Amino acid sequence: MIYKRVSVCGNCPAKQVIQTHNHSHTIWNTQDNTLDSAVDAVIAADTTGRILLFNNAAVEISGYSVEEALSSLNIREFYSGGRAREVMRKLRSEEYGGRGKLREYHIDFMSKQGEQIPISLYASIIYENGKEVATIGFFHDLRKRIQIQKELEKTQIQLMQSEKMASLGKLAAGVAHQLNNPLGGITL
Numbered sequence: 001m002i003y004k005r006v007s008v009c010g011n012c013p014a015k016q017v018i019q020t021h022n023h024s025h026t027i028w029n030t031q032d033n034t035l036d037s038a039v040d041a042v043i044a045a046d047t048t049g050r051i052l053l054f055n056n057a058a059v060e061i062s063g064y065s066v067e068e069a070l071s072s073l074n075i076r077e078f079y080s081g082g083r084a085r086e087v088m089r090k091l092r093s094e095e096y097g098g099r100g101k102l103r104e105y106h107i108d109f110m111s112k113q114g115e116q117i118p119i120s121l122y123a124s125i126i127y128e129n130g131k132e133v134a135t136i137g138f139f140h141d142l143r144k145r146i147q148i149q150k151e152l153e154k155t156q157i158q159l160m161q162s163e164k165m166a167s168l169g170k171l172a173a174g175v176a177h178q179l180n181n182p183l184g185g186i187t188l
Contacts, residue, residue, distance in 0.1 A: 041109075041119075041139035045075035047132055049084070061119075061141050063112030075135070078110050091125050091135065100125040109139055118142040 035042050035053065041061045044053035054069035064073060076084040090096045090105065097103035102123040108116040123137040 038138075041141070042136065043069075043075065043078075043139065044126075044134055044136040046134050049074040049076050051075060052134060053136070058139070061109065061111065061117060061139065080108060080110055080116065083107060087121070087123065088135075091123055100127065106142070118146060 035055045038055055038057055041058035042053060042055040043051060043058050045051050051069045051073050054064075054066050058064075058069070059066060062069070062078065078084075079087065087102065087105070087107065091100060091102045093099070096105065102121060105121045105123070107119060107121055109119045111117055118141075120140040120142055121137055122140070123135060125132050126134040126136060
């Protein structure tokens with residue numbers, strides 16, 4: 001059974017109350033095995049930016065513990081400058097995947113150590129009765145892909161240099177052959 005965290009009143013932190021998925025004001029619980037086992041970081045926040053969901057992959061990429069995230073972090077802390085506002089503007093627009101959706105948006109994610117981590121963000125606004133109640137984002141770490149891409153580019157450059165050297169060698173052999181042919185006829 002999937003459990004979800006809810007706040008029953010404005011004074012109660014969301015992590016204090018757990019109810020089943022039948023409740024109408026629900027956000028996923030971080031203990032949900034499906035989200036906790038996801039390869040990508042999954043973070044949900046309410047409309048004030050308070051973190052409601054923070055899976056194991058989010059712990060790995062951010063350097064924050066689940067407890068830190070749920071008790072004291074705001075989603076805005078993961079974006080530098082006004083980038084959180086930019087993400088929300090794009091989420092509310094029709095241009096980036098439809099209203100309430102953001103697909104494959106590349107942005108830097110700020111870790112606890114201050115490292116800017118390139119990510120690909122897929123996000124959605126969660127609506128209840130037509131009103132925004134939360135957002136959820138899937139953060140795919142791009143560091144490994146970027147590293148592989150750089151290595152591939154380096155290998156392609158080395159291959160091109162090798163091909164140039166091979167062509168130059170063939171050209172030099174051809175020139176030497178052309179020089180030797182007339183001389184071969186003279187020495188006979």
